[in-house]
Amino acid sequence: MGSPSETEDGAGGHIRRQEVVAEIGQLALETDDLDRLLRDAADAVAETLHAEYSGVFELRSADDALRLWGGAGWEADHVGTATTPTRSELQAGYTLRTGDPVLVEDCRRDERFATTELLDERGVESGITAIIGSVDEPWGVLGVYSTTAGHFTDPDVSFVHNVSNVLSTTVENRRTRRRLEAEKLLKSQIIETSPVGIVIVGADGTIEFANERAEEIYGRSRDELELFSHDDSRWDLVDTQGDPLPAEELPFNRVVESGEPIFDAELGLRKPDGRRVWVSVNGSPLGTDDDDDDGGRAVFTFTDITDRLRLEGEFEEILTRITDAFYALDEEFRFTHVNARAEELLQHSEEELVGENLWDVFPSAAEIDEVWDAFHTARDEQKPTSYELYYDTLDFWVEANLYPSESGISVYFRDISDRIKRERKLEETIEELEQSNEQLESFASMLAHEIRNPVTIGQIYSQQLSTDENPEAVEYVEEAFDRIEEMVDIMLLLTRGDGATGEREPVSLADVARDAWADVETCAAALSVDVDGEVAADETYVRHLFRNLFENAITHGGDDVTVRVERLSDGFSVADDGVGVPESDRERVFEEGYTTTGDGRGTGLGLAFVREVADVYGWDCRLTESDAGGAQVELRDVEFLGK
The missing domain is CATH 3.30.450.40 (GAF domain)
Structure with missing residues (x-):
């Protein structure tokens, strides 16, 4: 080319x-x-x-x-x-x-x-x-x-x-x-998938557009909604007090007449099934590019707040029913809620307090460092605080717990004046008891000394008595002196507790149990010992423990009772095959003075002594029923040597 x-x-x-x-x-x-x-x-x-x-x-x-x-x-x-x-x-x-x-x-x-x-x-x-x-x-x-x-x-x-x-x-x-088509599609998708209802109201007040969420809130299809005007009587619009909404308060009228947006207008409307729905409405005038168009259209968003209002109402009711006094403060320490009990203790009504600053209402509280620090720490560091003190202005002891949140502080408080009085009375009583115990311990020590001296002399002379002339009398005298010795030991343990025991040494439970059995009138009773191991204790008191349990078993189980000493997973037990103890009496038997014998032989201190020994050594003592239906005393939390 x-x-x-x-x-x-x-x-x-x-x-x-x-x-x-x-x-x-x-x-x-x-x-x-x-x-x-x-x-x-x-x-x-x-x-x-x-x-x-x-x-x-x-x-x-x-x-x-x-x-x-x-x-x-x-x-x-x-x-x-x-x-x-x-x-x-x-x-x-x-x-x-x-x-x-x-x-x-x-x-x-x-x-x-x-x-x-x-x-x-x-x-x-x-x-x-x-x-x-x-x-x-x-x-x-x-x-x-x-x-x-x-x-x-x-x-x-x-x-x-x-x-x-x-x-x-x-x-x-x-x-x-x-690009425009993509934007249009995006806007359409945003509108249709929006979690809030969106409607456009034309200049004549009729609904021109409604998204899917609006259909759900109103309970009507889009086609139905487009046949409605904004002020249709079927909406049955009411304010938050339940009163009919006047024309000048209708969202569309407010937007069109003012030319300004509205925000968070709360109102109720009626769905076709008769249910009342509460909504929060935001609206704005809808501009136009057409110079010949005078406007008058508006766009609105609706949020269903029915559940929120219900929960708020329930929360208000809960706060009202709280027995403790409760009030809430915002971030500036202004009252936002006060329940009835708080009104009573603060000596101000909710109407008087809401909106007021805490420090303005109670200026003396601001002068108490503990109170001031508790409130400011809760707000500034967002961590719970508390205080307990006597507030002279209101004339009561207050216990307050402060819980922070993003919106302020929740304060739960109560009048603990009665509790403080009880605690002080209890402290006084405990002090008096301690003084009495000291006096009792001193008296018991003196009495033990005064008794043991003549008993020791009597035991020496009793050894000089001839067993040939009256063996039963000699045996009775020796048993009486032994009984007095035992009673002295029991008395000292019950009054002095751990202070009455001697130095702790390894004690074989099996050996001590057999020795204690030899001290008891067993008649036809039988003993079975199946317990191994040693514990750190005073052998005298452990032998007394077994002896009291054995005597109790023979006394209540009969002369032919069988007593079993056995090892438990965390201790040991003494059980018999006698008549047992009713469940209702199983705690009472450990009380001092409790006895069921009518012949004067019982002192009512035997099982009380057993529990006292257990307490001294940190053992748990309880009475249960044995496998044979008799009584079983379990001693648990026992630390065995060499474990």
Whole structure:
């Protein structure tokens, strides 16, 4: 193909180029098919300029290359696959970066740009490129190429530039349309998936639009809602007190008349099934771009607060019923709630306190460091605090617990004056008892000394009595002295506790149990010992413990009772096969003075002594029923030596 003739590049050529631009522009208006437009434009440019090749190259940001979209003269397998780099030393890359159309008259001699493999392989000698889109948002490049050097003229450059402008406008319009469609879809999705109800009310007061959540709140379909006006009587609108909402208070009227938004307006409406729904309403005038439109439309959002109000009511009722006094403060220490008990103790009604500052109402409290610090620590450090003190202003002892939250402080307090009085009385009683115990202990020690001296003398003389003349009398005297000795030991232990025991040494429970059994009148009773191990104790008191348990078993179980001493997992037990003890009496038997014998033999101190020994050594003592149905005394929490 040779160079264009003078005629072709004259007036006729100029007119033809204008016609082609107009045809491409018309096609751009008529079709939404961008592929067809780009393809036809590339073909028209090649045909008009008598060029062998033309192409539309799309910019691919992912690999920074221009892909051959379509055009004239290319092999079919290259369209959609062939690419060329976008480096600025190449003609197309330079065009992208400058935005200006570029003419290369002789590719071999033009030192501005390097050639590309795609054009070299086809013997291209000259070409024109123009950007499609803008430098900031390029879509690609329009190019036309000839195998003849100097084939193109300056009018050809203007022609290609004009065609690229038409394509740029089309591409930009398409981008804008897609962006608007995406925004519209996004807005629609936001509106439809919004957790709040959204409605648009027209200038005539009818509902023009309602989203899905609005349908749920109102209990009516979108089609039904669009038949309603904002003030339809079927809404049965009421205020928070349950009174009918006057016309001037209707949300739509407030927005339209004031021209200002409204926020958090709470009202009740009636659903078709008769249920009352409470909603919080926000609304705003809806602007318009139409100069002839006077406006009057408004958009509203509705939040269902039925459950919230119900819970708030229940919470209010709970606070009212709390037996402790309760009040709540905001972050500035202003009262926000006061229950009935708090009104009583603070000597102010809720109406008097709500909205007032704590330190203004009770200035003397601010002067008490403990109180001031408790409130400020709770608020500033967000951690619970408490205090207990006598508040002279209100004349009572107060115990207060403060719990912080993001919105302020909850204070639970009570009058503990009676408790303080009881505690002080108890302290006085304990002090008196301690004094009495000291006196009793002193008396017991003196009495033990006074008794043991004559007993010791009596025991010495009793050993001189002849067992031949009256053996029973001698035995009775010896037993009486032993009994007195035992009673002295019991008395000292009961009055002095741990102070009565001697040094603790290893004691074999089995050996001591058998020794104690030998001290008891056993008659036909039998003993079984199955307990191993040693404990750290005073052997005398452990033997007395076993002896008291054995005597108790024989006394209540009979002369032929069988007594078993056995090891437990954490202690040991003494059990018999006698009649046992009723469950209702199992604690009473350990009380001092408790006895069931009517012959005067019982002192009522035996089992009391057993529990006292257990307490001294930190053992748990309890009475249960044995496997044989008799009584079983268990001693647990026993620490065995060598474990």
